[in-house]
Amino acid sequence: MAASSLADISERCHKIAQSYLQIKEPSSPIIRETQDAIKLTQRLVLNDIFPRWSPFNGEISFSYNGGKDCQVLLIIYLGCLWEYYKSNTNLKQFPLDTLKAVFIDQYQTFHTLEQFVEFTKKRYYLSLYESDRNHNKSLSMPEAFHRYLVDHPETKAIVVGIRYADPFAQDLKPIQRTDEGWPDFLRLQPLLHWKLSCIWSFLLYSGEPICGIYGVGFSSLGDISHTLPNPHLSKKKALPLFYEWEISHRGKGVVNCSPLSSQDSHFQNDEYFPGWYLLDDSLERCGRVKKH
Ligand code: ATP
Known part of the structure; x- marks a missing residue:
């Protein structure tokens, strides 16, 4: 059943992550490894990211393209958002209606993926900035992000679902500034340590x-x-x-x-x-x- 609000889907994602963490007798070593991976990602988001950049005032944006890695991170991130909200006793109600996200539609992607992005944009209550398909095709990724930041100057940090196994990613850090040639923002990369097998174990378990x-x-x-x-x-x-x-x-x-x-x-x-x-x-x- 579709969630009725961002608060609702965040709570549901929190339950998914917690229920995975509570698997008592894992049927495979992959599950134990994934439990450790989830805990580290949650620690990075809740202890290192949210206290520095508020998830509630537009400083953080989420880079989303419908792929498996950013979907896993999105589920865990939304769960953390719920936990952060619950731990904040000053907040009487969930303070966001949508999650700020960015999709750079830089080249011709699978039509099924585009449909999936549209579908999940609604499912996860994303206010998704989509770079203009017709005009921006020839823009590089840094140029497309530059345009995004011109439109959304309040953005200080962007969550990215990159993993160490991705090309040129082995030396990345969970929090770091963009490289030369890129517009200046902080990259938040709390999924780096995830293995492919952990991604699939969690995603398939989620039922999403x-x-x-x-x-x-x-x-x-x-x-x-x-x-x-x-x-x-x-x-x-x-x-x-x-x-x-x-x-x-x-x-x-x-x-x-x-x-x-x-x-x-x-x-x-x-x-x-x-x-x-x-x-x-x-x-x-x-x-x-x-x-x-
Ligand atoms: P897959 O490897 O199966 O395609 P994925 O797309 O999630 O999964 P990558 O392609 O390795 O993973 O990309 C790493 C991360 O970079 C994504 O999780 C996402 O956060 C970000 N990203 C990649 N391409 C885009 C894009 N076109 N727009 C916005 N964010 C993107």
Whole structure:
């Protein structure tokens, strides 16, 4: 059932995270590892981020593109927002109607992903800034963020769902300023330490809808003309499913994938396992074709 407000979905996300943390006899080591990952992310958000940049006055924005990593972070972040609100005895009611977020629509993405962003924007009560598709196609990421900051000058820090396993991410820190060549803001990166297997374990357990493109052999979503199903998910080789317990426990045995849009229906196939069959972080982007 859809939540009726940001307060409502934040409370629900808090329950999801807490219920995952309370799994007593994990069926796999991945669950124990994910519990530790959640606790560290919560500590970073509640102890290091919220006391410095208020989540309630527009200083923080959330970078969201519908991908699995930012969705996991969004669920945990909303749960923290709920906890922070509850711990603040001065607040009589939840002080936000929407969560400030930014989506840079920089290249041609999957239509299913765009639909998923629209759907989840409502589900998670995001006030989502979407860079103008027609005019901004040729803008670089730094330029697009520059425009965002011109429109939203109150923004001091942006939450990013990047992980150490992502390209050029191994030396990043949970809180750091942008690099040279970027507009000046703080990057808040409390998901860095998450492994791919932890992302899937938590997301599948959550029972939340996930982008349908992951269901047809994709493990990471980039530019549509440079992203293919991941060859390591080919059904030519049998792969085990590591998250049976997570899926059957909360998701009632079915993964809640968003429907493929008609433009993407040709991706439907019997040749690839879904993205969550991939365990190895280093193979996650093997479906990405190099740009020349
Ligand atoms: P996946 O790897 O499956 O595509 P993802 O999109 O969440 O998942 P990345 O592509 O590695 O992860 O991107 C890392 C993070 O950078 C995202 O979680 C998101 O916070 C931010 N980000 C990436 N692309 C965009 C974008 N176009 N607009 C806004 N934020 C973005």
